[in-house]
Amino acid sequence: MKRKHLRLCLISLICFLLVPRVQAQAFAANLPPGTSKAIVFLLDASNSMNSNDREGLAKDSIAQLIYSLPSNYYVGFAAYNNSVVSSIGMQNSHDRELVMEAVDSVTYTGYTNAGAGLTTAMELLDTVDATEKTVVILSDGEIIMSSDKATAESSGLFQAAVETAQAQGVRIHVIGLGADMEDDDNTIFSAATQTNGINYHAPQSTDIQSVIDSILMEQLGVKKTRAAIVDTDGGTEDITVNIPSVNTSRTRILLTSGNPIQNLKADFSAVNGWQYSGTRYTLLELDHPMDTTVHITFQGQAGGQVKVDVISEYVLTTQLDVSYTDPEPGLPEAEYCERVADVAATFFDAGDSDRQMLADTVFQGLLVQVTADGDTIPCYLKDGAIIFQRTVEDDTKAAVQFDFTKLDTNLILEQPVFVELEGPPAPPKPRQEDYRPQIIVGSLILLAFIAILIIRLVSGRKKAKAIVPAAVAGSKSETQVEETSRYGYVGRLNIYITNTLSGHDFPPLTYNLFRIPGGKKLSLQEILDSCEVDEPFEGADKISFQPAAGHCLLLTNESDCTLMQNREILMKGRSYQISLNSKVDITFEDERSEIALQYRDVKPSDMRLLAGERH
């Protein structure tokens, strides 16, 4: 095991050379409480492993697992043959190297006492307080000891340990190596079945690497992105790895290969950096990187392949700010206002409370499911903040949980967070006064209003008859205009400018609505402006959109433009619900310019692709 440590201040350029040098890591993770997890790797070190893992690839794969884990993992290790031959207690992220030293010291010899091994693993896990505990066993065969009695004893111990794990909610994943583990029906594999874990089979030791990858990503939920796959030709390879953001708390770049990786050098800028190397892997760990690109050169073996993964990590604290709006209650006898709380969640670096995180453009518009007191609300990240609304009826303390699974990065933060919501105030009491003058004036105004209404209704009908011969009866979609909406935008608008005053041709335009946060009202003119259309469209500023229920779009027409949908004219002064995949044709007030708007859905998988585009 070779290791190197470098400490950097601000922007600096560093070259790594493979020099065996050991220094203490000076990293102090400010982990929020309640975010710790624990994992113990249990390795079968029996004699048979000599034939199944001749090249000692299992150890490299353990290193790959250990170093890929985010900082909130405690890692332990135990190896067994006749008895437990090597074990090391739970180490925090600073001291993972000690674990690897224990792993490296293991030699394959003797029988297979998995019972003793698993019992030790469970004891190790007992020493730490963690929200999630896992054991990963790598074994190439059944429990076998020198005598039947000893075998039975070990099996008994194994079963007892499995039951303890089951009771404590510890999940056991088993990697079966070699031909003897092809059959699922053996004692070791039964541990996974009983504890809700997963059984994996690696026919050869070279397959362990991909199994470890699956455990990391599918079982432990570690987010990795594959930055590159390099076909090596024996010469020096030169690659540039992009880190998603300069704001990460920690970024690990892991290079793995089936063949040795040599002479690795890296140029980067970060507060601190470390390098850990095995025969077939190299890990580059960057503390608070300051540049999004890392240049790496290394030498691989001819005909080999090197996979480069990036594991980035954010250690966060959550800040919740609440503001209230208290509209007057609808019923006069109501005792309290109908209070709506706008909760804004912002995230800061756990080590630096002034440094706001998740505000980079890569996170802009990404979906985060927020669960507040059991209600799930789909929200989108905007400028690093998540804003959602709660109706408050009483003083309450709400538990808020964020689901960041849609983000391709590892977030360590305390969950749930609690927010104190104050109950609504009482509405202002009306004074007991003589209301007669007001009643008279009010009645007069009401009479005048009714008269105006009747006149408008009559003239409006005439107009409607003239221009809407086939209007759909009872336009159920008509609603009153709202200034703000509690729904979020989804989908996108395809804009086809079919006719213009100038006669210019415009290419088809797309406006990604799903990137617009909250229920902000948007006018068509704003949309066209952001699409950089420098053509006058009279009345476009009086046509507006807002999100509505059921993924619909609420279109409000205050203009004299002619709007048509499904052969129906959309009247002035009214709002209409536009459902997904439908189309609205607009002829503007100049009676020449025309636009066709198409409101379409965007698949979650496409959001990332579209998010990178300009409007």
Add this chain to the structure above:
Amino acid sequence: MKIISQTNRTLLLEEFNPEKLDLLTMIGDVRGIDSLSDDKIKEINEALLCRSYEEFQEKFAPCIYSFYDANTQTVRYTLKKPESIPENMLTVIPLNQQNDFLKMLFSLMESKKSQGVLNVDFGFEHLLDMISPKKVMEDIRQVRKEIRYNYSKYAALEEGDPARLDVGDKLNVLFESASDNYNNVLAMLPLAIEDIKTRLLLGAGDQGINPNQIALGMLTMGDNGELKVLEAPKQETTALATIDDHINTGLIETLEEDYQQVNECPTDYVKDLVVRTFCPLPSTIQTQIDVEREVANYNSYLQFYKEAKDGFIKVVKPLVEKMLGVKMFFDQYKCRVKGMVPTLLVANIRPEMLAKSTNLPTLHAYLNSTNGKNNFSDTVWYAIFPNVSINPKEGAKLRRERFAGNIHKQNEDVNSMETLATLLDVLKDYKVETFFSFEGRDDTTFDNVAAEGVQKYIDRCEPLVNRPYSEYAIPCIPNFTVIPKNKSGVTLDKLMTINDDNVAQLSDAKEDIMRLWIEGVYIGASYVAAGFRAACQCPDYLHDHYRRKKYDTELPGVRYDVESGDHALWTRTTMPKEITGFTNTIKDQINRRNFGWVFASENAALDGKNITEITIYKARNLLYDPERATYEPAYKTQVTTYIERILRHATGDFKEDRIKMFFSNNPTSQKSQWVAKQDCINAVLDEGDDLGYSIDETTGLCDLTIYYDGNARNLEVEINRLSSKKS
């Protein structure tokens, strides 16, 4: 019940005849509407949908217009009907099976296919001279024989005999095809050229005898028994033969009458020419020959013919290449029992026109009507977008032109990548997979890929990768070569001179050999790729090619993976092999990322028989999987679409309870039915495939996961809760 009866309707984004109806015109105004009426769709199908090449030819009647320019004394051609030229000054030249250029290309392809030899060994020149006047005349001689034979039968039968009417029908057809050319002086030119040659060079040819040495005679025995050829009494005509009977007279009269009626401005010279061409010269026609005038005529005819042919080929080539593409699309479906016949909806409009903002809502409305319903009879599954521009190599050093070299000019009649991207963005909304290929030129052929590899195509397709529509874009390479550029010379004939004895003879001087260059004819790979994929959708086609394998009569071949196992050898294109193959380096380059829909001209054998056709080497779209560093197979997209459409139909637009039924283990569930047919060649779920789903109650989304041989593909649908029990 068979829910989806066709999965191979293809939309061809090309223009063939601007005078015929096109998709945009037929759809009309779509303001305020989302989709079209059933009547409109029916009308469009009647006008634009083709089930065979013949139907295409009939519906679109591709043609070219010619007119004469008195200033330059030349003939001009144009594909678009010139609006400023009056109708009577324009000649419409139909590009049908009778057109010598098209006929030559068809025969060339047939002959190459049957011989199964590579481009390098194929004698293109033997077939290219089919457009020379000599060969045109040979064909006419065949027609002439048929006319004469039928006319003699017609004359022999009694009036009122039903058999006579049958013969009459045949004669009508023959006269119709003969009369096509009366109006077209240019079409008459080869006839005139050959006619003059026949009359002036009587007896020349096989034995190379000088015509002035001939005096026709009769073989007799002399008084003393010696053999003698006595000179026959001289006649005043140099007729081809002297068949003097009432049949000829009748035929001549009919031809003359026909010519007079059909032609608007008949001339005696052409009338005689028509008669002489379609009817062997009888003794009843007396003609004097003015040798000098005829030789001058001959030379000017030949010169004019060469220039006209040259101009014609240059103008018509792009159109002919497109027509050959259509023919090849239909040709891929070679099947004994015709089941799901591939159908082609020809947009008959330039793609850049369709991709204009003004017209995109129209296209949306059409596709919404065909693809947005639970009725799948008119669903468009594929599109063909040929002729995408590929920039010629830039950075070539400026150098002095010491010799005449190739002019590397940008082809103007090509479709841009931007147009393709715009249309893909629309087509992907309706899940239409688009096959596109690059412009046909000598640097997009097999030869070129074999030499230069596929990197330039990968680079060119880069803007289409990692886009929402990438999954629906299939780059097809390389293009097929009908005539290679370096073997495209055609010798028409030689000019004539008059020798000292005042006898005409053909000149042997090099400059008197009339030769023209076709400069290569190519077929876009997208036509063949789409045709092949469309053919593979038909269960009967697959059954035809896999006699020993189980097949299901109803399931389409959506899951048929041509790359898997030896499928590429069992189902092949109908195109003949062109080259000896790609080198291993080039194949490694293709395999590294599994790029594109790549055809291969490889040496292979199946069941002991050598394969002489071009096979499919890769069948991928532009959806890139960074995890496995590979492009995804094209079939996955169609299976996903197919399953989504069946699911929508079977579950009444995604009702939650019916989705559960769909996936249940009940033997009648759709999934169980598919699983039961896993061993069929046209299985929807192949062995190793699986179908799973999970419903997210909070978001109301149903996540379908389709495992293709272990690799998952996700599909998200929104559950229709309004009518589900849980609502």
